[in-house]
Amino acid sequence: MSERDEVIAGRYRLVELVGRGAAGIVWRARDERLGRAVAVKLLSAADSPAAVERIVREGRVAARLRHPHAVTVHDVVEHGGKPCLIMEYLPSRTLAELVDERGPLPEELVAGVGWQVASALAAAHADGIVHRDVTTHNVLLGEDGTAKIADFGVARAIGENTVTDARLVVGTPAFLAPEVAAGQDAVFASDVYSLGATLYAALEGHPPFGTTDNPYALLRRVADGEVAPMRFDGPLGDVLARVLRRDPAERPTMAELHALLGAVVEGRPLPGAPQSGDTRPLPAQPRVPWRRISLVAGAVVLVAAGIVIGNSLARRDAAGTAEPAPTSTTASTPAETTSTPVEPTTTLVKATSTLVAATSTTTVEVTTPPADCTARFGITNSWPGGYQAHVTVRNAAGSALTRWTVTWPRPDGHAISNLWNGTLTVDDDSVTVTNAGHNGKLAVDGSTTFGFTANGPGVPDPDLTCTSG
Template sequence: MPRSIATPEPDGADLTKLVGLKLGNYRLERIIGRGRMGIVYLAKDEALLRPTAIKILSWSVAEAKGQDPVQWFLAEARLVARINHPRVVQIYGAARHGDHCYIAMEYVVGSSAEALVAKAGRIAPDVATDMLLQAASALDAAHRSGVVHRDVKPANLLVGEDGVTKLGDFGMALGSAEVGAGNAHVRVGTPYYTAPEIWRGEPASPASDVYALGATYFHLLTGTPPFPGPDVASVEQAHLRAPVPDPRTLVPNLPESCAALVARALAKAPRERHASAQTLLWDGRRVLQELVAAPGAGAAPGYRPAARRPATPRAAARAPAERATGPLADVLGFRLRPFAGAVPADEGASVVEPLAAVRARVAEWARDDVTVLLLSGGPHSGCGALSRQAAAELSGERLAIALDAGADGEGRTCLQRLCRAAGVPEEASDEASLDALVARFTEEHHARGAPPVVVLDGVPATQAAPRALVRIVEAALWSRSFKLLLAAEPAVPEALARAGVSLRGDAFTLVAVPALDRAQIGAHVRGWIDAALAPRAPPILVSPDALLLLALRSEGALERVNRIAENMLWLAAAERRRTLSSWHAWAASDRERWSPAAPATLPRRPDRWPPTEVIDVIDACRRGAGLPPWPRGKP
């Protein structure tokens, strides 16, 4: 005979006749719910004059299956007391009054999500997704407090009249001690929302709560659980073996993003689901963003995005130019500091390949659907300068933040510095801070009509990627609330993959920044000089040997090219020369940028130049370039 799914009536019918009874400060007024462990009354707190939900233990010893009903009942109050979150029904206290053991809880004026579905048939996608977000936020707080709920379902989502959804009924929840003791193996919860591993007798975990919330989301969207059945056995087999159903078979016009979220949350293997309730929250936030932005869509109750301003076409902002100072300005006539960025910053200045192609790809990325762009190159490749310039140019149309991820942040993590730059107050934990950051970026996305851009320069290729960086990348990939540009060494993708970050699919792309060849270095140097000189300043010439030595010393790495080339100009200014020769390319520092205070300490040209050993190097460079050897015997 098939096992019935119906929840049995609690033992102790007398508990239904307690209207008017006073338990402590609470006067019972009417029954508002029944659960596995107790009957819930609406009561009036006669001390604080507020409505309160009173849950009275009704579980018998037989139903407790060997557990102490009172201790299990009180464990609910203790577990919820650990969780301080606005989307969790709060516990006011627990006590015994005569024969009655009760918990005083926050009273939510409204209905359960189950009642809303029963009344309307199903819930609109934007409203259902908003409920999912709030429930996922509550679950994340519970999991971070070491609590596994084990009974997530529509009946336990309490929806207030203002659209605020709260997660309640932690009567089946387990804390970390109970999970460690093996109690997580005991199957509880409602069969329609129970994860496959629980049916197999495996321990309850945050992943099983994610599954239950995914099944709840399916029910809200369609009006039916994902695996309905006439008895427990058929439901069990469906959870274990049946493919994840597509909710669009029941609601054809449902957006694909809703179906994709359901498919991930209901994956049979826990490792294939969202990695955490917070990840599910980010994914849901992205779905809601798409739903709200869709033509004709309205904001879900309780969800108040900032008014979206129509995008206005505008020219991209350019990186702020740095004015030239000292001998570079006074002697050579530069109006801008040369080689102070990735590419010439003036209008009309030529941008050489491969820099032009990289800049074009970054500009394309800012407009396309790819979330994470990794500019990868060797040391001094110029990835950092290119990424910082991209942030400056994008800041004219959206929020853009650039940080040096490898810099010493005075004891502050990259995440903490990012929160400060975005104007987000730090929360008690990194997870809470990151969620607040994602919420801030989501609001900014709605306000400006374009996702914010975060640029992280100098990302280290450590053996184990820093947790903060990993979480930032995961937040970008899952929430799609902001775009992330990483300027990093080639080994960084592998380090992120080892840390569990999936860099596959259409949300991630890698752009290599190759070294410049000799011809490109020459065009880059001349383009920068032409762009930075004052309009009436005499030209500055660069000898072929100077460019060959510059290419040799820099190895084509853009940042080293810029550093050596600027220092060549300091040497020329000290000599009041307007031609950059092999001496300047040989003597210029490749380790530091000289400044206006440097001329007194600059190296001085020897009386005879070049010496034999330098001629040998120049000759080798000339042979590589197909040029005749140095004319020996001439001064």
């Protein structure tokens, strides 16, 4: 058993035991070479060569993912003949702990946490990584409210050999997808289901298939796919109904789930949902950049993608219905028509990239057609000398898009250090982001997001241009 002040790999000094579970223990430690806090994960199931191989693979796979909503793996080291994971240290509590403390959580909080986690899992899926164990226990909420998915301990990169015993069902039973509970391999759609089950548990106060001390009975329930009816019927409930489908082919992709949760967070109609009837969007407020989720003195505050939300528990009556949402206006990009008087001499009137010549006194009407897509920029976090940005891309055309490109002037002295959900090109004058492989297709009025971290003086507010094709 490791003890306080023990030094791992000649570098990481154990400071405080912060977590214990069936898989092992986690210590807060100090990296004495870099002078920073880290988390050291010492796994108990490392007594066989297969287990050692699994843990080494875990570190290799998890280290491939760099995303602000996924816990970063820094290193894999050996201690006492066993490998240990050295990870980002995040002062946090789990979503499971929050549910245990408060019971069912407000829709705003659950949707916001799910939106963050889905962004990380979509990036993982784009890199060929299946998490395989998405649960309320593996969703961490930082002190500033940032949500991160942790423990890719049973993750498997598509194309790598599986080293886990094929007879063993990997993952927490209450959150497994039916196909995994039935003994099939986990795929991307399995992570989608597990995230849906995680959000269901946070919203309803219990997992979709209940709980029992008999794991075999629970696996049978999960494999049968009979989800307990939800008591909550808001827009998030509509999203979960799409996600918790027994057939993996009928579920949205993780990128699509991210877009659906974004619509819930922003109070917009769900992509693909009928536009008539009661969509019951969340109460919308004036749009401001996404900042953070804060957990303070029993209140939950979510500032996300242009909305400010308080703890909604106080806004529900005894019947469980939400108060009417205030009227909100969604920005659009209508066609712009300008009237320009032209002098008797030849004059060039510039509209976008088109030059119109006139040779007599008249009025030339120049119409700028609406863009096929729009892009909205927001700052999600900032610190001295750097910031994290989030961009929402929306299909504003009358037909589906297959690809998109967002361009903006490059701010002087700014350098992008990390980008997810897109492909980055930077030249002397501009920054260009094109879609990733998983988020290029957008249905009519559909949306997706990308984000990045950057270093530079101040926080920019760039003028974005979005084009399709």
